[in-house]
């Protein structure tokens with residue numbers, strides 16, 4: 643495991659089809675379990691900087707509760723207006739029953 647990774651959750655505590663808001667160094671992220679694979683995105687809608695953690699999952703997308711844009715948790719790409727800019731996605735690894743996040747490097 644590279645040193646940049648930070649343990650952020652026990653994998654067993656986030657069931658498939660759910661997510662949790664986490665914070666690393668004062669920055670908020672969404673950690674989602676999609677069919678056993680974990681994804682991390684910044685907890686910030688690219689439309690008006692609204693927390694995406696107020697929204698809900700739709701398959702492998704998260705829907706912003708303010709104006710309804712959906713974002714891919716895999717790529718960060720918006721799927722619906724009004725957002726037209728991707729959200730930040732981050733590397734996630736599973737090891738020793740823990741979910742590890744690399745908050746220093748975006749993957750998109």
Ligand code: FES
Pocket residue numbers: 687688689690691692706707708709710711723724725
């Ligand atoms: S703030 Fe998220 S769609 Fe407008």
